[in-house]
Amino acid sequence: MSFLLNVDTGEDKYLYIQNAKKALGENPDFAIRKIVVPGGEITLLFLKSMADRNEIAKQIIEPISKQNEHFNFETLKNKILLCPEMEHTNLNKYIDDILDNKTVLIYDNQALCIDLEKYPGRTPTEPPTSPNIHGPREGFVEGIKSNMCLIRKRLPTKNLRIEELVVGRETKTKINIIYLKNIASKKVVNEIIKKIKRIDIDGVIDSYYISDFLKHKPYSLFEQVGFQEKPDIVVAKMLEGRVAILVDGSPIVLTLPYMVFEDFQSSNDYYTNYIYVNLIRIIRTIGLLIATVIPGTYLSIRLYSYKVLPINYIITIANSTKNLPFTPFLEIVFILLLFQVLYEVSLRLPQYLGLATSIVGALVLGDTGVKAGLISPPGVIIVAVSIMAIYTVPAQASTLTVLRTIFVVLGATVGLVGITCGVIYIVNYVNSLNYYDTPYLAPYAPKIVADIKDAMFKKPLIEMRNRPKSIKQNNSVRLGGRK
Amino acid sequence: MNKETINCHQFGIIASILLLTLKFTSLPALLYECNNVGGVVSISVIVVINVLFIILLFWLKNKYKNLGIYEILSNGIGTLLTKAIYFIFFVFFIFKLLSIMSDGYGFIRDVVDEEFTRFNFLICFIPVCCALAFSGLRSIGRTAEFFFPYVVVGLIVSIMFSFVPVKLWGIGTLAHGTFSGLFRSITELSFWNGDMLAMLIFIDKIQVDKRQIKRFIFPYVTISFLLVITYLVYYSLYQQTSVFHNNLIYDIVQYAIGTSSGWHMDIFAILIFIICLIIQGGIFIYSARDCVEKIFNYNNKTITLISVIMVLIFTEFLFLDDYLEYVVYARMWLSWFGGFVMLIIPALFCVLTITRGGKNARH
Numbered sequence: 001m002s003f004l005l006n007v008d009t010g011e012d013k014y015l016y017i018q019n020a021k022k023a024l025g026e027n028p029d030f031a032i033r034k035i036v037v038p039g040g041e042i043t044l045l046f047l048k049s050m051a052d053r054n055e056i057a058k059q060i061i062e063p064i065s066k067q068n069e070h071f072n073f074e075t076l077k078n079k080i081l082l083c084p085e086m087e088h089t090n091l092n093k094y095i096d097d098i099l100d101n102k103t104v105l106i107y108d109n110q111a112l113c114i115d116l117e118k119y120p121g122r123t124p125t126e127p128p129t130s131p132n133i134h135g136p137r138e139g140f141v142e143g144i145k146s147n148m149c150l151i152r153k154r155l156p157t158k159n160l161r162i163e164e165l166v167v168g169r170e171t172k173t174k175i176n177i178i179y180l181k182n183i184a185s186k187k188v189v190n191e192i193i194k195k196i197k198r199i200d201i202d203g204v205i206d207s208y209y210i211s212d213f214l215k216h217k218p219y220s221l222f223e224q225v226g227f228q229e230k231p232d233i234v235v236a237k238m239l240e241g242r243v244a245i246l247v248d249g250s251p252i253v254l255t256l257p258y259m260v261f262e263d264f265q266s267s268n269d270y271y272t273n274y275i276y277v278n279l280i281r282i283i284r285t286i287g288l289l290i291a292t293v294i295p296g297t298y299l300s301i302r303l304y305s306y307k308v309l310p311i312n313y314i315i316t317i318a319n320s321t322k323n324l325p326f327t328p329f330l331e332i333v334f335i336l337l338l339f340q341v342l343y344e345v346s347l348r349l350p351q352y353l354g355l356a357t358s359i360v361g362a363l364v365l366g367d368t369g370v371k372a373g374l375i376s377p378p379g380v381i382i383v384a385v386s387i388m389a390i391y392t393v394p395a396q397a398s399t400l401t402v403l404r405t406i407f408v409v410l411g412a413t414v415g416l417v418g419i420t421c422g423v424i425y426i427v428n429y430v431n432s433l434n435y436y437d438t439p440y441l442a443p444y445a446p447k448i449v450a451d452i453k454d455a456m457f458k459k460p461l462i463e464m465r466n467r468p469k470s471i472k473q474n475n476s477v478r479l480g481g482r483k
Numbered sequence: 484m485n486k487e488t489i490n491c492h493q494f495g496i497i498a499s500i501l502l503l504t505l506k507f508t509s510l511p512a513l514l515y516e517c518n519n520v521g522g523v524v525s526i527s528v529i530v531v532i533n534v535l536f537i538i539l540l541f542w543l544k545n546k547y548k549n550l551g552i553y554e555i556l557s558n559g560i561g562t563l564l565t566k567a568i569y570f571i572f573f574v575f576f577i578f579k580l581l582s583i584m585s586d587g588y589g590f591i592r593d594v595v596d597e598e599f600t601r602f603n604f605l606i607c608f609i610p611v612c613c614a615l616a617f618s619g620l621r622s623i624g625r626t627a628e629f630f631f632p633y634v635v636v637g638l639i640v641s642i643m644f645s646f647v648p649v650k651l652w653g654i655g656t657l658a659h660g661t662f663s664g665l666f667r668s669i670t671e672l673s674f675w676n677g678d679m680l681a682m683l684i685f686i687d688k689i690q691v692d693k694r695q696i697k698r699f700i701f702p703y704v705t706i707s708f709l710l711v712i713t714y715l716v717y718y719s720l721y722q723q724t725s726v727f728h729n730n731l732i733y734d735i736v737q738y739a740i741g742t743s744s745g746w747h748m749d750i751f752a753i754l755i756f757i758i759c760l761i762i763q764g765g766i767f768i769y770s771a772r773d774c775v776e777k778i779f780n781y782n783n784k785t786i787t788l789i790s791v792i793m794v795l796i797f798t799e800f801l802f803l804d805d806y807l808e809y810v811v812y813a814r815m816w817l818s819w820f821g822g823f824v825m826l827i828i829p830a831l832f833c834v835l836t837i838t839r840g841g842k843n844a845r846h
Contacts, residue, residue, distance in 0.1 A: 304596040308750050414603050415596050416750070420757045421607045424626065425614050428765075431625035432618040445629035447492055 016094065016106045020045050023095045030098075035061060039070035043106040045094075050101040052118035059083045059116065060105065073108040081105075085115040099172065119143075124150060127229035127251070129394060135271035136232045144174050144248035150231035151178060151244070159183070165196050167210070171203035174248040175210065183241050185472040188436045192243055192256060207247040207254050214245075214256060216435045221402055224435055226255035226262055227395065233267050241473030257438035257471055260430065261455045263395040264288075274460045281456055287392030290385060292403045295332050296411030296419050298382045302328045304415035321376045328379075329412040335375055335383040336408070338365055340401075343387070442470035488688045493624030495699035496631045497766065499706035501678040502533055503634075504759040506710060508586040509810050510675045511717050511731045517668035520718040521660015523711065525668040529676050530707045532669075536679050537703070539829055544691050546836050551687035553777050559835040566778050568828065572684065573774035575824050576767045578817055579678065580795055581802055583767070584608060585809040587760045594733045594753060605799070608764060609792060615765025616772055617788055620688050623765050630758045631702060637755030638709050644752065645716055645735040674813045674821035678763065680828065684770040732756055768795075 017032060024030045031051075033044040042064060044056065063080045071080065077088075089097050089111045094104045101117035124146065126132065127139035140147045152160065163177040175196060179189055192214065199213050207227070215224040226242070228234050229252060234244045237255045245254040264284050269277045301308050302317065309317070324331060342361040349357055369375045390400050403426065410418035433440040443451030451468045453459040465479040489497065506526065514522030547555055556565040588604045615623050669676075682689070717731050732753045768791055775787040803809055 304598065305750065414607055415599070416754065417591055417595055417599065417603070417607050417757060420754050421611045421761065424630070424758060424761050425611045427629050428611075428615050428618055428622055428626040431629065432622040434621075439625065441625065441629060445625035446490060447628055 016104075016111060017043060017045070020095055020098065020104075024098070035064060037064055037067060037071075040107065042076075044103060045098055045106070046103040046116075047098060047101065050117050050119055051103050052116050055116045055118070056103060060103070060114065073110045076107055077112060081112075081114070083114045083116065086112050089113040096172075121146060124231075130229050130233070130267065132230075132271070133268055135267055136230070138231055139229050140231060140251040140253055142249050142251055144176060144246050147231070147246050147251075147253065148176060148178075151235060151238075151246075154231060154235045155180070155238070163189075163193055165193070167196060167199050167201065168204040169200070169202050171205070173204035175204070176246040177243060178238065178246065179243040180238055180241075183239065183467070183473050183475050184243050185241065185437070185474060188257060188472060189243055191436060192245065196245075204247060205249065207245065207250040207252045210245060210247055211254055214254065217433065220433070221399055222260070222430055222433065222440070223263075223396070223399065224258055224433065226258045228253045228255055230267060236267075236270070237262075239478075240467050241471040257436035258440075259438055259442050259470060260396075260440055261443070263393050264456065265454070265458075269458060270461075274458050277458045281458065284392045285456060287389040288396070288400065291387075291389035291392070291400045293407050293411075293419055293423070294386045294389075295336065295382055295404060296407030296409075297416070298378070298411070299328055299332055299408060300411035300415040300419060303412060317376075317378055320378050323373055324376055325374065329408075331375055331379050332383065332408055332412075335379050336405070338369075339383055339387050437472045438470055443468070487620050487685075488690050489620055489624035489685075490690050490698075491692055491695035492698040492702070493628050494682075494689045494691070495702040496627045497624060497762075498533075498537060498679060498682065498699075499631070499702045500627055500634070500759050500762050501681060501766065502530070502703075503706055503710060504756070504763040505582060505586060505675050505678060506714075507731050507756050507759070508590055509730075510672060511714055513672050513675070513810075513814065514668045515718065517671060518660045518664030521664055522668065523714050523718055524660050525665055526714045527711055528665065528669060530711065532676070533679055534707075536829065539832070540679075540682060540686060541691065543832060543836060544686060544689065547686075549687050552683050552832075554687075555832070555835065559839060560831075568831075569774045569777045571824060571828075572680070573771055573778065575677075575680065575820070576771040576774065577791075577794055577798055578674070578813075578820070579681075580764060580767045580771070581798060581809065582674065582813060582817075583760055583764050584799060585803055587757070587764075588803075590730050590733070590756055590760075593730055595750065601803075605796075608761065609795070611761050612764035612768050613788060613792060615762065616768035616791075617784065620685055620769065623762065623769065626765075627762050630755075630762070634755045634758060635705060635709065637752045638713065640752040641732050641735060641755075642709070642713055642716055645720060670822065671814060671818055673825060674817040677821055677825040680824065681766050681770040683828070683832075684773050730756075768792075771795075 020030070020032070029047050029049050031044075031046055031048050033046075035042045035044070044060065046056070060081060060083065064076075067080060077086070089104065094111050094113065097113040098104050101119070103114045103116045105112040105114060121143040122141050124138040124141055126137040130139070138150060140150065148162070157180070159180045159182045161179055161181045165175045165177065166172050167175055177189065177192055177196070195214055196210065199210070201209070204210060211225040211227070212218050217224065226237065228237070228244075234253050234255060238244055242255045242257060245256070247254070264281055269280070302321075306314055321328070321331075326334060339361075342357065342365070346354055346357050346361075366380055370377055370380060386404060390397050390404075393400070407419055407422055410422045414421075427441070427445075430440045431445055439446055442448055443455050448469050450466060451470050453463055454468070462479070466476045467473055467478050469476070506529075511522055511526070514525045518525050543555075553565060553569070556568060584604070587608065588599075588601060591599050591604060615626065713731060713735065716735050720735060768788070771791045772784070772787045775790055776782055779787075781787060802812065
């Protein structure tokens with residue numbers, strides 16, 4: 001190491017060095033190291049913060065320092081250096097290579113780009129939003145190479161194809177488009193590549209930045225791209241004919257095409273008894289309905305259609321809500337606002353303050369609010385149930401929260417009819433979404449009988465002989481050897 | 484699949500909804516007035532007539548492949564007459580929309596919320612129907628397909644709620660009806676039928692695959708069967724329910740409270756009517772918009788839709804001051820108009836097809 005640091009960095013002799021200095025400016029992070037060898041001089045250009053100095057010493061300097069005779073560039077490249085990953089680079093590209101965390105070696109007016117990068121990264125752990133009872137617990141991390149490794153080790157097949165793109169004028173973020181050549185539709189893959197190539201943005205910080213460009217209706221409330229945190233789920237989706245998009249720096253992998261019923265499925269469903277899974281999926285569906293329409297329906301029943309309830313329930317609600325200072329609508333809005341504020345606070349507060357927030361939220365605001373006569377117990381119950389139910393389909397939480405607000409307004413203004421009209425409008429709207437040749441509400445609208453075996457209900461794996469027909473693909477047969 | 488095409492299953496479901504919606508409200512009571520409990524026979528005959536119309540559609544589809552009716556008619560009778568027929572269609576769909584709105588508003592006021600205003604109804608109904616019409620036939624087909632299971636379940640639940648106290652087989656249905664009553668019920672109330680004519684407008688957008696015909700038959704037969712059963716239950720309850728009898732479903736679920744421990748959960752079953760109502764409204768607005776496009780050779784979707792809505796709102800204020808009056812008006816005047824449209828236009832197609840043999844088919 002000391003050898004490396006003591007090398008003289010005097011006057012530049014080569015165009016390579018001059019250009020690099022000009023391009024990168026007076027950058028304390030940029031290192032130029034020269035090593036005198038018999039009959040010449042080797043120059044190393046790299047970024048101190050990103051290069052693995054131990055590996056540079058071990059794989060470049062140590063072998064070179066052992067040479068006592070003159071050697072040419074080809075000998076250096078093929079016989080002396082021990083680096084597993086290196087390639088010839090040129091004047092047009094080497095500065096980008098340096099910025100891409102590579103070490104550039106210059107000798108004999110030629111340059112080599114060597115991959116010896118090292119940057120802080122965490123090890124794959126179980127993602128907080130998709131915990132598993134059974135099944136794999138690995139989750140994606142921020143490094144694209146680690147994420148590729150997690151996918152590749154599950155798909156050691158020659159059919160795995162990776163298209164690498166770079167997006168972001170300043171961030172130069174690597175994006176890998178991964179698919180199985182024998183399954184995924186080439187048309188879908190090309191459309192995705194075309195859309196990503198068209199992106200002209202200064203920086204891509206996370207995969208969400210890319211997702212907006214992959215949507216056909218970017219202003220829509222509804223998700224049009226799948227977001228996954230676990231490699232087992234991504235691989236399962238790729239086996240169904242989807243395409244995965246990995247973005248460097250993001251632990252979220254995008255999958256396309258996307259259908260809404262994907263979010264009703266959890267990875268647990270595939271590692272548990274299918275009868276139990278059917279029950280859970282019914283509960284998720286009910287949860288979705290409760291989360292979205294229950295507060296609005298409660299309001300409409302209280303305001304317009306109270307005759308729906310039996311007389312003793314009407315009396316109970318009337319007793320609980322009498323003398324409230326707010327109208328039913330304002331009461332529900334007030335409680336919803338309260339819960340949403342608590343939710344936002346709990347997301348941002350340090351963990352040790354979480355308990356305190358719960359106490360303040362549940363006891364002070366809830367119980368005291370009821371006792372003070374500001375809010376009614378039925379209102380608190382309805383809103384609390386609705387907010388909890390949202391997390392039966394956590395991937396849709398943001399969409400459902402907005403929809404719930406819309407239904408609250410509809411229920412309060414035009415009652416049950418408004419809610420029914422709202423539901424029809426929304427279903428019709430999502431039915432008009434048909435991205436990457438995949439209907440949004442498939443397999444129910446349009447009805448694709450073959451795909452219903454893994455939608456709202458699930459059949460055992462031995463029944464899933466074919467890949468989903470809702471997704472365009474090249475090879476539909478999934479389960480062979482059994483008629 | 485093209486954005487404007489529907490498959491056989493969606494075709495079957497749209498046909499079922501067109502058959503069902505306007506039969507849910509005042510029609511059964513009006514049939515009773517004409518033919519007593521022989522109204523069950525009347526509705527059965529209406530179902531058979533609709534089946535004949537479906538057969539005609541399949542025949543035309545087979546003869547002309549992907550040719551639209553505008554092309555068929557203009558090749559046969561000239562552009563001017565075709566435009567005149569499209570104008571008649573347009574008027575027919577506008578009055579059909581008024582029927583839907585009058586029945587729908589009456590239903591909501593009687594069943595869901597008695598303080599529901601006309602303004603509330605308009606701001607709920609028109610935007611959603613417009614959204615359906617604007618999103619295209621494929622979206623309408625898919626939306627109908629999505630809600631169809633709920634419609635079937637809702638209908639079955641509604642029948643089940645009322646089934647307990649009914650002595651269904653003791654009503655002697657056929658004995659109370661007369662042939663003249665049957666004839667009167669069909670001719671005088673013809674405007675409550677003929678909704679299927681809308682399918683002529685988009686016949687070229689239906690993808691009929693012979694292997695998929697059973698996917699058409701299943702929903703259509705199910706709904707036809709449930710419709711006749713619902714009428715049977717209704718007539719068996721007729722004397723025991725309200726004196727107004729504006730709504731078939733409302734009447735048949737009167738006993739639901741007894742069978743559901745005081746909960747009026749029947750309201751959720753009968754909300755299926757609103758679903759049918761809006762889907763049918765969307766189909767009619769879509770068809771009316773298509774008529775405007777063809778009449779004026781103008782293809783701007785937004786402008787044609789706005790013009791349909793303006794005409795609709797104008798006629799709504801003109802004719803729908805009192806929805807009960809509209810029933811009288813429809814029975815007196817629109818029956819003639821409806822009868823004319825429902826007989827003459829299919830007959831014209833038959834004549835044209837037989838004489839020209841579908842030789843203009845686009846393969």
